[in-house]
Amino acid sequence: MNLSKSILLLFLATPALAQESAQELQYRVEAAATASSGTYAPLWLTANRFGMESEKPNSGYLRAGINWHKPLKRGWRIDAGLDLAGGVKQTSDFWVQQAYADISWKVLTLSIGSKERMGFPLEKNSELTSGWMAEGPNMRPIPQIRGEIKEFLPIPGTRNWLAFKGHLAYGMFTDGNWQEDFCGVNQTFAKKVMYHSKSLMFRLGNKEKLPLEFEFGLFMATQFGGDQYRKQANGSSKQTIDMPDGLKSYWHALFPTAGGEDTPEGEQVNVEGNMLGSWNFALNYYFGDWKVRATLDHYFEDHSQMFW
Template identity: 85%
Template sequence: MNLSKSILLFFLATPVLAQENSQEFQYRVEMSGTVSSGTYAPLWLTANRFGMESEKPNSGYLRAGLEWHKPLRKGWRIDAGLDLAGGVKQTSDFWIQQAYADFSWKMLTLSVGSKERMGFPLEKNSELTSGWMAEGPNMRPIPQIRGEIKDYLSIPGTRQWLAFKGHLAYGIFTDGHWQENFCGVNQKYAKKVMYHSKSLMFRLGNKEKLPVEFEFGLFMATQFSGDQYQKLADGSSKRITDMPDGLKSYWHAFFPTAGGSDTPEGEQVNVEGNMLGSWNFGLNFYAGDWKIRATLDHYFEDHSQMFWEYGRWKDGQLGIEVYLPKNKWVSAVLWEGISTKDASGPILYDGFWGSFSDLQMSGGDDYYNHYIYQAWQHYGQGIGNPLLAGPVYNQDGSICFKSNRMKAQHVGISGNPSEEWKWRLIASYARHWGRYSSPLDKVRKQFNSMAEVTYLPQWAKGWSVSAALGIDRGNYLGNSTGGMITLRKTGGLGK
């Protein structure tokens, strides 16, 4: 009751504060409903929406948020936001989608809290892409403390030919209770798991003098600390693994090293925690009003994939984006080819120690899965590319990716016929092989598509409505046809 009163008081007081202090507030109220056939809603009605949409065939939500932006003197700035949501057939009945404060000085930002961040190291067309391999907008935000340079900053003395950007973050996964409720009998789950990520990207080139730019860099993330449990038949749970949570664990997450004697044997042989990441490359070409961009997002989960130790850079995402001169119908076209099928090859071995202790063996990487933290996920949705369906799709209550060996083709096209209208069309075709340790009975095939139109009427300032149609066909997630309507109102308060 006290929380409800506080939230209500916040919304009632906001217009008064805005008027008295002449500070800029932005608000958003949004409601969305999805109706579809099949076991699950069409994938692209659910994916890459920061966990706001449900995989269930019929669902809906209502969200309301406020943002405050305050420029200060000498390059300082404060931005803060609160975004609350509730829904039906969602992973939660009520949740805080965003609650953050950003403190910025020129191009440097310290961000604290839960926020829908689009500042992924490798920029892609967020409306058309299938997603990012290591971390993208497919899951509910992870609360964190994050220092970052969001946009490229030119290095002094290079005459704007060399620039960099990057971030460093520590946070905590908040889905422990969801995992416990979702988990099936004899299945495992984790609580109080910590999050770490970092990135560093460079850009070489000056498009004002040469119409070509090259981008390259690294993104790394880690799940660490926390406790692992097993669900028992009577509904209770027993703790089976207690990972260390001291300062040394934060260092091991920042600089991946083997765990100590207080970690399981697997962590002592490899690195402490679930470490993963991606190498990111981008090549931009400018020709008048045209822009062509090629990207490579190479995913890895061990040193052999990270450092090309065995020459196996077969997995990742290759993309081409074309941005056309301003016209009435088509503004951008995208193609992506994705593969996670190789996973360092099918080499498997029994146990961590074996009889050849001096021989390093790599292979059979179990992408997005982990024997302690179960999966690279948050509230059941995969943190990486959504074409690899997350644990929320598992009807047996297992928190893992049932198929992490996949090959897919993805296309997208969008347009802005006028200031009032915009549209996009995306489609994907994927083949799934399951996991090396538990392959599917046969190669499964899945087609996913979505067409969406958004209307922003000039006569109704701040209002917009989006209508989307999704069609899925295949024998992996199954057949489904559905529609989604989203109504949104945005505006400002204060000066």
Template identity: 70%
Template sequence: MKKHLLIICGLFLCTSISGQSENSSLTYHVELGATAGEGTYAPLWFTGNRYGLGSTNPNSGYLLAGISYEKQFKRGWRIEAGLDMAGGIHQAQDVFIHQIYSDFSWKMLTLSIGSKERSGFPLTKNTALSSGMMVEGLNTQPIPQIRGEIKEFLNVPGTKGWLAFKGHIAYGSFTDNGWQKDFVQPGQYFTKDVLYHSKSLMLRLGNKEKLPLEFEFGLLMATQFGGDRYLKLEDGSTEKVLDMPENLKAYWKALFPQAGGDDTPYGEQTNVEGNMLGSWNFALNYYVGQWKFRAYLEHYFEDHSQMFWEYGRWKDGQIGLEITFP
């Protein structure tokens, strides 16, 4: 058996310059990442959790430069905006916009428009772990979307801090048309102009000021829907074979999953329209002084399969334990 020696070196540098006034801040930042070595692929820990900036190639690099702005107004209003441009070698794209967004917030409520790095939502997990989230993770470039959200737990009035919630709802569009067309082999299918929807709701029971125990539970769902299905021919040209629904009814079915009609693939007619994924999320927090112990379960499902533990596998999912030191 022939053996191969894999040698990979990684370099990641980041610097930023900030200017602040009483109610606003402006930040410029530059980031450089590179891997060099021999072998077939770069290690997972060099490519994972980097929002698509890493590359599976053993030799690659990128340079990212950006600017972000934040301003506070009276009565709880604030705005945030950002732009990141990147260029790379042996990346999925040579030059691309990594982030471009504007956030408009009033107290705990935020309307976010654009492509933005979003992590650890709705179940807060350590983003340094390679295990990541089961439904949406940090391994792809941000998806452009319109998103309404409550990012942090908000106490429900009248419950004296014993019940809180957070959540979001978003619609957007995938931007990987060119990559899919180039990547797929002749005789195979790919999709273009696919739409995106996600939503979540998390509840928290407990008031750690009165009792050092909290229980969190909730639901995250994400859906790919709409778009067009193409067949790549032997000569490299493409042929449209299916135009999937993108009307208001399709947006409604993404929000409340239902079976597809005659204009959808057969599998979606027997299950739900689009590619619907989700997870039930549970966590138990216990506080001892400045220590925090957290156990969690993320239970994955697809369409209706395992959504309500149909097969009796209540342990099916990702189970974790986190300890936060003082």
């Protein structure tokens, strides 16, 4: 792979703000083009961009979006956004990058739709990392219904020495048609696959008393349900497996349980669905306006990895 020549062109319109009764409207237009002489585009031009950049050496896109924020009474607020994109030599010619509505009350948020989320629950500096172990900003947003506490919430009675945050989400993968086009003869692919994720993080420490904090917690994600197909020689596709996707499957995704007779053999002896996750740790030290942060992700995809 020859990466001796690479060019990134980026044109970003300054977001326009409209203030009206404390509500805020933002819009932007963005265009980017990548040109290189290698087999693939350089990693640093494609990582942590939520699938907006292509791995191909020469590509480009045009993106336009609008965001709206509206504070309400008694701690309520509404956020909404729509982000459309089109590209050349991308996995799609046109796609909806974001389309979401967030309804929040104090620290609680219900988020519905596709939204770019930067590495929840373990925060990292996206300029200094190529991604997260279990789930991160290298893929396009997954449409989902998500309840979350975004920021650490102190636990009553601990005098701010112990706090927590977390989330619970269900959604659906939207790459079934792309898989069907990409697969070769006799290769298998899946459509209408469901998504589930959850996390719980704790923060130990009070930086107002001691400039040292320790964060620790668990993130898990699951693929379940959907239908498996096999690509035929004539270009058509034949369904081979109909995965269970009833209410019981949603419960098994939340609390890992071995599947029944209607699941593949591996899921009958292990757990239903494709489950993975990571234990997450961080150590923060504050001095003045500076902060030093060290993070550790311990990835797992079975019980032996989960418990070291």
